[in-house]
């Protein structure tokens with residue numbers, strides 16, 4: 411018998427590999443940061459002895475969920491100003507609050523809260539776009555979550571830089587400082603084609619190529635954006651980015667709501683990954699992305715929560731459920747976005763668009779041990795006919811029982827083990843008192 415660190419058992423093990431292998435009474439063996447075997451519990455328990463065996467009765471085991479677009483520190487702005495037009499929301503509430511309060515301490519404390527929320531919801535990897543990346547990296551590393559952290563880049567002055575030169579310099583330094591870390595992957599994150607001109611975007615493409623970095627950008631989120639880019643450059647947003655040589659496999663585009671057929675073809679041809687943020691798009695009334703059309707064109711569409719201020723939670727299970735239902739209704743076809751496809755988008759494809767599909771996103775021998783167990787002993791999950799269906803249409807974040815990232819347990823039977831949950835929420839409440847003056851409703855905070 412070979413010695414391993416963990417054997418994690420489940421009544422159901424969904425591997426989400428190419429063949430979508432699934433095991434009834436299955437198990438996963440983990441040694442160090444890697445999965446060393448996946449199969450029937452009988453075979454795994456016969457071949458391996460573990461430092462700790464996690465029982466599988468009434469549980470399902472799946473790869474960890476991947477959140478491909480968020481602004482983690484914005485959790486502190488959750489519920490601060492809702493039900494407002496985007497312009498009022500940003501200009502009267504979010505930007506003034508950021509202007510006066512944003513600093514490295516804010517980003518560190520807020521990222522801890524966001525990471526705590528995400529791990530408890532079964533998210534093992536997230537892709538962020540924000541500022542003060544060093545503070546985000548320190549917080550994510552402490553929590554033990556796999557984090558792709560995009561250094562925000564704008565053409566206009568902000569909290570971290572005054573000019574594109576300064577933003578790019580900061581981004582390069584951030585990438586050089588943090589690359590090589592096990593869990594942290596520093597990236598580039600130009601905000602959008604309307605906040606960054608062609609000159610800045612071309613320099614970002616060169617820098618990404620030189621450093622081998624992922625590039626995240628908001629793309630065609632609103633009708634306003636399409637009109638704005640058309641009036642500035644005479645081309646629609648995707649056509650514009652393609653014309654300046656920006657689109658390639660390193661690019662992960664968030665939203666992609668307003669696309670023409672030819673723009674869908676361009677995204678597919680360039681191998682651009684897409685983060686579909688259905689709940690944010692619904693709440694901000696941005697529109698509904700043509701997801702079935704993108705999938706038919708062969709684009710890897712994945713799920714992003716966007717920031718908590720426009721969602722209002724960081725819960726990929728919720729995104730899957732909402733997206734699957736909305737796209738059925740839009741297509742007038744209940745077969746649209748079936749549960750297996752939705753779960754693939756939330757797991758393996760998420761890892762693929764982040765460039766780690768060969769190492770993560772599914773439960774396979776040799777891959778990184780990023781996985782979750784789901785407690786099935788719940789009224790809304792009993793009985794089980796189809797585990798994929800339960801995960802997409804019935805499971806809640808509170809059903810996530812145990813979470814392993816990189817071979818380390820970060821949530822053990824609902825209890826976070828890498829951080830002090832009470833202390834993180836206490837800090838968040840203290841920040842909330844300072845932020846409350848930017849509230850759109852009655853000035854009240856607990």
Ligand SMILES: [Zn+2]
Pocket residue numbers: 479480481628664716717
């Ligand atoms: Zn966003």
